[in-house]
Amino acid sequence: MINNTNLPKAYVTLVTNNSYIKGAIVLGYSLRNYKASHPIICLVTSEVDPAYIAQLSKLFDQVIKIPKLDSHDSKKLDLLGRPELGITFSKLHVWNMTWLSQILFLDADTLVLKNIDHLFSQYENTHFAACPDIGWPDCFNSGVFMCKPSRQIYSDLIKLSQDKGSFDGGDQGLLNSYFNTWSKDQNQRIPFTYNVTPNAVYSYAPAYQQYQSDIFVLHFIGNPKPW
Numbered sequence: 001m002i003n004n005t006n007l008p009k010a011y012v013t014l015v016t017n018n019s020y021i022k023g024a025i026v027l028g029y030s031l032r033n034y035k036a037s038h039p040i041i042c043l044v045t046s047e048v049d050p051a052y053i054a055q056l057s058k059l060f061d062q063v064i065k066i067p068k069l070d071s072h073d074s075k076k077l078d079l080l081g082r083p084e085l086g087i088t089f090s091k092l093h094v095w096n097m098t099w100l101s102q103i104l105f106l107d108a109d110t111l112v113l114k115n116i117d118h119l120f121s122q123y124e125n126t127h128f129a130a131c132p133d134i135g136w137p138d139c140f141n142s143g144v145f146m147c148k149p150s151r152q153i154y155s156d157l158i159k160l161s162q163d164k165g166s167f168d169g170g171d172q173g174l175l176n177s178y179f180n181t182w183s184k185d186q187n188q189r190i191p192f193t194y195n196v197t198p199n200a201v202y203s204y205a206p207a208y209q210q211y212q213s214d215i216f217v218l219h220f221i222g223n224p225k226p227w
Contacts (some may be wrong), residue, residue, distance in 0.1 A: 007101035010039045013108050014091055015056070016068075018092075020108040022227040023220075026073045028059040032113040036077040038104075039118050043157070045090055046048045066093045068163070089161060091171045094147060095154035101184050107143035111218045116194065119146060127153075129188045131195035134203070138183045142172040143219045144195040152166055153178075 011031055015024045024042055027218055031040050044053055056064040057063045069089035093103055097191040102120055106112070123146045130140035150197040166173035182188045194216045198208070220226055 008039065009101065009102040010041050010061075010095055010097075010100050010104075011036055012041045012043065012097070012103050012105050013110075014043045014105075014106070015048050015052075015108050016045050016090055018052055018054055019051055020156065021048070021055070023110075023134075023225060024108040025059060026227070027106060027108060027110055027112065028056075029048075032059070034115040036112075036115065043090070044096045044222060052081060058215045065219075069093070085217060089166075089171055091142070091176075092157045092161065095149050095157060096151065097147045098147055103147050103149060105145050105147065106217070107219060110195075111142060111220070112216070113218065114216045116216050119190070119194070122192070123137075124126055126187050128182070129190050130179075130182065131190045131192050134192075134197050139172070139176045140182050141195050141219070141221075142175050143221065144190065144191065144217055145175075173204065186191070193217075195219050 013019060013024055013027055028040055028042070040059075041062045041064060042060040043064050043066050043148075044056070045066060047068065053063055060154075069092060075132045077176065091105070094103055099104065102124065102190050104116070104119055126146065127148050127150075130142065130145035130147065130148075133141040145200070157174065159172055160178055164177070169179065176182070193211065193214045196208075197203075197216050197219050199220055199222060
């Protein structure tokens with residue numbers, strides 16, 4: 001595993017297709033607006049039109065084309081109610097970005113409300129950290145996570161995806177299976193305020209009212225999206 005802290009750190013997002021362009025642009029602007037001090041990188045698959053890639057290149061420090069990875073697990077994706085999430089396996093390429101020492105990954109449907117640079121130092125000694133998922137809090141939501149790129153972990157994840165697949169058909173189930181000590185290790189838990197899902201089926205309205213000023217990141221899961 002790469003432990004060289006002299007390597008740069010970065011914010012990374014992923015655009016799997018044209019429908020996430022607007023979200024990625026809003027995310028990029030929100031990171032700029034709150035003075036993110038690390039480079040902002042956008043990964044794109046072959047399903048993103050060149051004209052949109054050019055648009056992203058004006059905002060992000062780097063736009064990197066990656067091979068598309070897809071679970072092709074329609075049965076589990078139907079159970080999840082998100083048939084479009086098979087392509088999120090492309091997120092695994094984050095662990096192959098070994099020229100970086102640390103990555104804060106943000107889904108393209110997240111919105112940053114405050115500066116979150118402090119997460120890099122707070123989780124500097126942790127190989128992986130994420131926020132609880134509102135639907136099953138003993139699992140993490142893979143829309144926001146901190147990780148350290150590693151060719152070994154990348155290889156492990158690719159092998160796991162090929163051998164066993166994901167219990168939900170998307171990247172979140174696969175990552176929860178691999179990082180399966182997350183629920184027992186407080187050092188790997190990022191507070192929910194860094195991945196708040198206001199449009200989830202269930203929400204605890206009094207808590208939203210009480211802690212709304214503490215929210216750092218909103219995550220617009222599912223459909224419809226604000227854009």
